[in-house]
Amino acid sequence: MEHTHTGAAHEEHAHDSSTKSIWKTFWILLAITVFEVGLAFLYLEYDFMARWALNGIFVCLTLVKAFFIVAEFMHLRHEIRNLIMTILIPLLLFVWFIIAFLADGDSWKNMRKDLSPGTPVAPTTHVTNEPAHH
Amino acid sequence: MDTAVTAKKKWWSGGHSPFNVSYGKLMMWYFLMSDAFTFGALLIAYGTIRFMSPSWPDPNVVFHSFPGMGHADLPLVFVSLMTFILIMSSVTMVLAVHAGKMRDRQAVVKWMAWTILGGAAFLACQAWEWTHLHESGAWWGRNPFLNVDGTQASTNFTNFFFTITGFHGLHVTSGVVLNIIILANVLKGTYEERGHYEMVEKVGLYWHFVDLVWVFVFTCFYLL
Numbered sequence: 033m034e035h036t037h038t039g040a041a042h043e044e045h046a047h048d049s050s051t052k053s054i055w056k057t058f059w060i061l062l063a064i065t066v067f068e069v070g071l072a073f074l075y076l077e078y079d080f081m082a083r084w085a086l087n088g089i090f091v092c093l094t095l096v097k098a099f100f101i102v103a104e105f106m107h108l109r110h111e112i113r114n115l116i117m118t119i120l121i122p123l124l125l126f127v128w129f130i131i132a133f134l135a136d137g138d139s140w141k142n143m144r145k146d147l148s149p150g151t152p153v154a155p156t157t158h159v160t161n162e163p164a165h166h
Numbered sequence: 167m168d169t170a171v172t173a174k175k176k177w178w179s180g181g182h183s184p185f186n187v188s189y190g191k192l193m194m195w196y197f198l199m200s201d202a203f204t205f206g207a208l209l210i211a212y213g214t215i216r217f218m219s220p221s222w223p224d225p226n227v228v229f230h231s232f233p234g235m236g237h238a239d240l241p242l243v244f245v246s247l248m249t250f251i252l253i254m255s256s257v258t259m260v261l262a263v264h265a266g267k268m269r270d271r272q273a274v275v276k277w278m279a280w281t282i283l284g285g286a287a288f289l290a291c292q293a294w295e296w297t298h299l300h301e302s303g304a305w306w307g308r309n310p311f312l313n314v315d316g317t318q319a320s321t322n323f324t325n326f327f328f329t330i331t332g333f334h335g336l337h338v339t340s341g342v343v344l345n346i347i348i349l350a351n352v353l354k355g356t357y358e359e360r361g362h363y364e365m366v367e368k369v370g371l372y373w374h375f376v377d378l379v380w381v382f383v384f385t386c387f388y389l390l
Contacts, residue, residue: 133213134217
């Protein structure tokens, strides 16, 4: 590979700004983690919101943290488009992977619940649709 | 390290890397992508089993201890400390990479040493957590914790917890070993002779990946 060397003055300038962005990324990651833990504690104490909404917030914040680690710490944001795409496009498989498997787990649970031994097969479903008295 | 990026450069016409990185760095990226799928598969398997279970143990009940605090109920505190240690060691790693680009050998040594220390501290924390859980009866195939709804839990919870955090811990361990090797080379002057510190960048990528995986493990096991 070719290695080009830029001037010392340029490097001095780059030194300053990239050290700054490293620490900025650190504070963002720390703030998000503190916020997550804070929310978890608030939920434990006051149970102030629906569990699914809280989980949604946690998952979104996790993705934000992942973005900052990959983009800044792993420097991917500053690579050229070819490299970014060759790494990120295969990861799109996770979208299918997650949806398919979690849905499968959920249906597995429902089948176990409905079909477990001793469970009457949906005894009341017909009744509720009919008028109470003929 | 990078070649100059001009607007109309023909990346695929040959003669240079179409990714504008060295072979070694590109292969590290591909390795990390495959490792991401390995961890993804483990975490999605965990998610599937959790979605399949009528009930599941509450992480705030399971992980509530802190070293030296006896029976105080402190959910999330210890794992937050572990997360902080790992993020911090990621920062010192970027600073080492940065110092390498500046060809500042003293600074590379300093930041690599801090990164190794951070990794060792994280492993020590994990060792404590595992020991503590083991003493309270949890291990592969054994689960003393009840489900949230009070029913007897299966061993799925502990099996996945020890497998996934164990696999992550193994990555941290090999990361620390790699960092030590690189630090030894820096001290020997290998990269000074070579004219660049790109090896520091490569292990740096691996180290950040370990931090990245922990972000997901933290969410999946301790928050959700």
